[in-house]
Amino acid sequence: VDLAVAWLGIxxxxxxxxxxxxxxxxxxxxxxxxHSAAGALITKSCTLEPRKGNPEPRYASTALGSINSMGLPNAGYRYYLDYARRYDHEHDKPLLMSVSGMSLEDNLEMMAAFDEAALPVLVELNLSCPNLPGKPQIGYDFEASARLLAEVSKVYRRPFGVKLPPYFDPVHFGEMADVLDGCPSIGFVTCINSIGNGLVIDLERESVVIRPKDGLGGIGGDYVLPTALANVREFARRLPGRHVIGCGGIRSGREAFMHILAGATVVQVGTCLYEEGPACLTRIRDELVCLMQDKGYRTLADFRGCLRTL
Ligand code: RRO
Structure with a gap:
């Protein structure tokens, strides 16, 4: 079994x-x-200036996943750009970088700086942070998303990707797919960010479990797997020629296989990595190998996007 995958030049x-x-x-x-078993790594979404993020507690785990309202804590884009400049791109695993400006102008300034740096990294533009009080997720505003992508494409002259929020209606899949189809610079789409503004309740304490937004936060883990798979499958088939990164509910080789079967080129691990640490990447990789062996598949291409319908 060979798990190797080549896409967008990496x-x-x-x-x-x-x-x-x-x-x-x-x-x-x-x-x-x-140093982990990851096939590539991606940096925390960055903003123009460093941010402390929302007040703690701002992450909690449950039996079925997680809720977070981190509020975009990060060291500022220059910190991650410095890391990327020092990175040994020639010999190390590929590096992706997430960008999540607080405004159109901030996104343009950062994307222009990444363009200027001309590094062999893939940029994932985050259209879907659910945790900034008063700031809606851009991905739910199709007009604003189209404007942002058109402007970014002028200052960033390489292919880039977008991190999307989950959609829950075929009409919305279609509207966002049309926006992305109209932007030739889009090389990949990451589905999904956390399901925004859920509420976890501690029954014993009769209380919310995180402080920001009176307890509302982005939901990840087992809760989101079916929604993630639907988004991966719908964007993969509506955007042939672009890559889909699957994210949501992966905690073993089984969910990784499902995402790839639904059309994902590569996959991202969130809640499980937070809970278990980087050793889970070794485990998930090895479980995927075993599952493929059991099924008689030799490469990811043997089953990618091959989900059957009834
Ligand atoms: O930092 C966060 O609160 C956060 C971000 Br930027 C995001 O895109 N998704 C998420 O669940 N949390």
């Missing part, structure tokens, strides 16, 4: 990446991922 030994936000805010965390 080569990965296996399809596993951390989900942006998990274990990737500091150089120390990024280095731990670099």
């Amino acid at each position: 080569q990965m030994d296996n399809p596993l990446i951390n989900a942006s936000g998990v274990m990737c805010r500091t150089v120390e965390e990024l280095e731990a991922l670099r």
Whole structure:
């Protein structure tokens, strides 16, 4: 069995990446991922200036997943750009970088800086942070998304990707697919970010479990797997020629296989990585190998996008 995958000019030994936000805010965390079994790594979504993020507690785990309202804590884009400048792109696993400006202008300034740096990284533009009080997720505003992508394409002259929020209606899949279809610079689409603004309740304490937004936060983990798979499958078939990164509910080789079967080129691990640490990437990789052996598949291409319908 060979888990290797080549896409958008990068080569990965296996399809596993951390989900942006998990274990990737500091150089120390990024280095731990670099030394892990991950096939590539991605940095925490960055803003123009460093941010402390929302007040704690701002992450909680449950039996079925997680809720977070981190509020975009990050060291500022210059920190991650410095890391990328020092990175040994020639010999190390591929590096992706997530960008999540607080405004159109901030996104343009950062994307222009990444263009200027001309590094062999893939940029994932985050259209879907659910945790900034008063700021709606751009991905739910199709007009604003189209404007942003058109403007970004003028200052960033390489292919890039977008991190989308989950959609829940075929009309909305279609509207966002049309926006992306109209932007030739889009090389990949990451589905999905957390399901925004869920509410986890601690029954014993009769209380919310995180402080920001009176307890509302982005939901990840087992809860989101079916929604993630639907988004991966719908965008993969509506956007032939672009790559889909699957994210949501992957905690073993089984869910990784499902995402790829639904059309994902590579996959990202969020909640499970937060809970278990980088050793889970070794486990998930090895489980995927075993599952493929059992099924008689030799490469990811043997089953990618081959989901059967009834
Ligand atoms: O930092 C966060 O609160 C956060 C971000 Br930017 C995001 O895109 N998704 C998420 O679940 N949390």
